Amino acid sequence: MGKPFEPPSDHGGIESVELKAALEERYLAYALSTIMHRALPDARDGLKPVHRRILYGMRLLRLDPNTAFKKCAKIVGDVMGDFHPHGDQAIYDALVRLSQDFAQRYPLVDGQGNFGNIDGDGPAAYRYTEARLTEVARLLLDGIDEDAVDFRPSYNGEKDEPVVLPGAFPNLLANGSQGIAVGMATSIPPHNAAELCDAALYLITHPTATSEQLTSFVKGPDFPTGGIVVDSAEAIAEAYRTGRGAFRVRARWTREDLGRGAWNVVVTEIPYGVPKARLIEKMAELLTERKLPLLADVRDESAEDVRIVLEPRSRTVDPVVLMESLFRLTELESRFSLNMNVLVSGQVPRVVGLAEALREWLDHRRTVLQRRSRHRLAQIEKRLEILGGLLIVYLDLDQVIRIIREEDEPKAELMRYFQLTEVQANAILDTRLRSLRKLEEMELKREQAALTAEKADLDALLGSEALQWKSIAAQVRAVKKTFGPETPLGRRRTTLENPPDTSDLDLAEAMIEREPITVIVSQKGWIRSLKGHVADLSGVQFKGDDALKLSFPTETTAKLLVLASNGKVFTLDAAKLPGGRGFGDPIRLMADLDEGTDIVTVWPYRAGAKLLFGTIDGRGFTTGSDGLVANTRKGKQVVALDGAAVVTHCVEVGEGDHVAACGENRLLVVFPLTEIPEMARGKGVRLQRYRESTLAYLTVFKLAEGLTWPDSAGRTRSVVGEELAKWVGHRGTVGIMAPRGFPRSNRP
Template identity: 65%
Template sequence: MIPPPGGDVEGINLREALEKRYLAYALSTIMHRALPDARDGLKPVHRRILHAMRQLKLDPNSGFKKCARVVGDVIGKYHPHGDQSVYDALVRLAQEFAVRYPLVDGQGNFGNVDGDGAAAMRYTEARMTEVAALLLEGLDEDAVDFRETYDGEDKEPIVLPGNFPNLLANGSSGIAVGMATSIPPHNVAELCDAALALIKKPEMSVEELAAIVRGPDFPTGGIIVDDHAAITEAYRTGRGGFRVRSRWHVEDQGRGTYVIVVTEIPYQVQKSRLIEKLAELVQTRRVPLLADVRDESAEDIRVVLEPRARTVDAALLMESLFKLSDLESRISLNMNVLSKGIVPKVMSLGEVLREWLDHRREVLLRRSRFRLGQIRHRLEVLGGYIIAFLNLDEVIRIIREEDEPKAELMRVFELTDLQAESILNMRLRSLRKLEEMELRREHAALTEEQAQIEALMESEPKQWQTIAWQIGEVRKTFGPDTPLGKRRTTFAEAPTHDAVDIEQSMIEREPITVIVSEKGWIRALKGHQADLSTLTFKTDDQLKFALHAETTDKILVFSTGGKFFTLAADKLPGGRGHGEPIRLMVDMDNETDIVSVFVHRPERKLLLAATDGRGFVVPEAELVANTRKGKQVLNVEAPDEARLCVEAKGDMVAIIGQNRKFLIFPLEQVPEMTRGKGVRLQRYRDGGPADMRVFAKADGLIWVDSSGRSFTRSMEELKDFIAERGQAGRLPPEKFPKSNSFGTPTLP
């Protein structure tokens, strides 16, 4: 586009212009909006609010003024931004559930933990708290530098004196350009103890400091369930997080029933949204153990959770709710702050405390210099007064008779300009006789104070001693015995509940019957079905396995490839159709077949065998697969494949081959493994194992023939078949089924 004629046109590089302007914007956001100063822990808007309230004389002991008045002064004099954003910042400083040590004492509706907003600024009133007064202490004593406001008509402090560890005590959060900060609130008594320890031992490690500052202390309480090592590491690097859980207890309702009462919720969680989420979990039955949720909160939080039955484990119910709701929350730690108010930097716990202590020393020195100047000025004036009292008649004569009394006084008594001016401005009532004694007393006191301040400024140990005294006074005011200073957040270890138990608690427990067909199709019928004669299957398909299970169970599938696959019973297709092929639910090879399907019982052990007669015992707890690929347990090489899987309950093994050779040997001869080929159970010239059984000597061996008749043989009757593992065996006992099968299901 051609620019219009007239005027000077300057060509600029678009890339350079964008970089320059975006950098200016980024720096403005980082320095003047989003990141707090490490020295007073405040962002500019909060600093300006407190300074404006101080100018309005809204001290802790004074009356309240409308928030609209405060906001008007802030945006008119110091902060040229929207009034609502300034009011929101002021409101947060007054919310006891948002700020650990409120800086503003609010009167009126300042919002609540449910997430309701504050009333309009024309209805609410405010004044400063004792904490804010500590932050501003010494502002009139040249403690910090001032700069011009945005319009150049006034002055504002660059940083506050900060006689309170506000950065860590109240925390801060903000998002700048390319960086962010997130600092949770801490307990002031612990911070003061850590600062005092750091004064005594400047090289103190973060590990030692973390033993004093045990972790955050949230205004809403709660329980931190991270271990001490993780908390220490977060404080060492300046980055990390804390798992915070709600505080709860069980209330007995009589007759064996109970309810769970939540009295504290995690920091920055809105109670109303938490209740909505819990109600949604009840409605969708995602947590079957939970029957109802009620909000009985008044001044304090009281959320009542009603279990579905009196037999429900309260701890297990809470563990499942911690996983699915904001009853457990993660509070991040990112101590990215402005060092010296200029350089953004991620600091460790020790660096943040050191920055605050160095600032306190600088404030102490500046206030001492200011006081020293005042004392010197007053001593000079007092020196003139004393000379005047000693020569009172001559002074009066000079004032009455001389045309230039000031110059004459300076000439006669060798006074300074200040002394002569002060004598001339003296009131007549001050010419009493007693006034001289008071002047000399004041002169002596100020001379002594001057010597003390000069000694303080020359001695660094005395400076730190004074700072330690100041910190000690803050600790007394906000100590652990005070209502505001008492630690609210406690520490505990998370209960070690099995993840499987927690996962199962989220599933509604119902009886089902699992049906598996010959061609590997699986489905689940509701209830424990006894009559399966009405079941229909696809053409050329029929029933292979039928299991009674519950929706909380895991179903294990053993394939001829030696792999175990895990299916969640609650995820099985319903029984209206023919189900789904197991091969689509897990990654089972097409050339493999299903050997066995059974309900997982982690306490059991199983005996596995392949077509080559090898096998071993495996704990069933080791068979659960966490992925679709399954878990390889029995190693087989083609043409061999897995053939048998039976429960290893007993002390003897009976095995029969396809060649109708029968062998019994002790189970202790079979090793227990988690994966492998195993050892030879029985030797064959051709074929492989047909069936096997583990039984107890005391009970004897039981088998069932095709007619349903049961036969039991004692160890005495079977003594001719007992041999060492790996032998060929001999023909089976009399009346053993021709099918070479023991006749009962291998696994219940």
């Protein structure tokens, strides 16, 4: 056996740390880095660091809107080498998105070449594409060389990069932003710049304005791809107040008439962020899976503009119903979430409302105005000092030349002789000979007067908050004029409408392909459907000793009503019935039938129909079928029962005006239908009185046409007119023996 292991006494510089503390420290550092330097935009300029570095790098390359394009490879290389060491593809992807007019409401980069498309296709490689800044980007960068913002060293310390851009454009809300950090995310939709400017101007004059008040200017999002926002004004106002919510965006469509009653639906705008190719591919899949029964075909006829043609299955289809079904199943309607989580003052992540977001931008613009004004003031003071020296020496230029030619230290002699400052002496020594002829006294005095007046204005501006806000308001108005509603870029693209009223549309029925079927119900309560309207059911097989109870033709879009002997009515969807290849399924699996309860009858629901219920003890009432439809498996209790009574009959009233009731004792009574009350639910009234019998037969007919029934030989027998008169009486009576030929079973 060897010696037990002993740790070395010298730790060799290794430090023991607790794993939990180390993980927390490192994860916190990662989380802060993601939040501050990657995912969340700054509330002041609306940019993330990668976008800010791209724009600043392009500014250093002098890629202004009126200059020539440069290769994106050059831009990406410079940005990666100087400011953003996170991979060329990440930088190029961000650059591409800044140029896409379907992704950015106001593009910051003007691209030349293949920069992708709305179908979701990617851009060409950066060696093939070129770019330059747009006017919007120029506004964001305006004044960056005038000490408008702070700078910090880049990642390698070789250059300085701006902490934030001056931001003369309300970019945060105008272009929106999306990002996922650690433990938080941001999602801000694009908005209309002119509306934002109106809201900002109102906020300048009303500093305490609320987000609800500002929604009178900012109606809602304005997506680059257009579309329709179908949220209520109250919901939009609440979302802007809290900074959290969601917007329902729908495609814009029109009905295109093809003549002779034929028509198509043409979609011209799709929701923001939905790739058109993926949208059409999904619709085609649903079409193949027969989940869009109202739609026959979908075609993409887009060129520069979106044009998706939807061909209906039939010209009788309601286009509104067609589109509502597509909105439910496809991305023709999508939800864009609102989570205005931004870096306030560039440091604190917080969810802000509309008013606070605009206030952050305006306060930043005021800071930029003050810094640029001080920078300009310092330049003016320096120039005025130089002009003062030039005016002093102007009258004796010959002495200046002599001192420069003859003195060993001309600067010191100039300062002594003319009482100049060092700055003034340096300016005179740096003046070229060719410039001496331009040193005219009037010109120098004119420049001095202009600069003095400008200095006075800047001093007044810096000393007055009111003048500062007046200057900012003028800048905002200039932005609004540039991007006003009358300009192609500034015109609102997304319209706002109230939520559609679909209460009268049966979308569930619209989603089912309408086909004829025959419903079969067996004696033991098994149900199934056969395709088509089948008249001959002799070949239908049943399980064991089961047999046919009833059958009727209907369609797959119909609802079926099932009456149970305990007085409950259940609702089934015809489309969900099992097929006719097997024996079907028990109705008990589709509805919550009580133990010992039998199925009385099943019939297709018809809107507005009137029905007559009858119980075994001879009670009954009429009711409308519309109140019988139930949305749950529990059904609706319609008939109230006494003791051991059960429901035995349900007949449709139709155009009948009299009721015929017959008991097991073969006593028949006929009375007017008006004697039976119409009720939503209840016990009903006495139809026929019995001593030791029960209700066996119940029907509704027209008295003028007589009472008709088939006999055992298959012939039709009837009692009409005076022959029927002796049975006509009032409800609740015992009745008279049924006429000759009435079936012995008392059940025609």
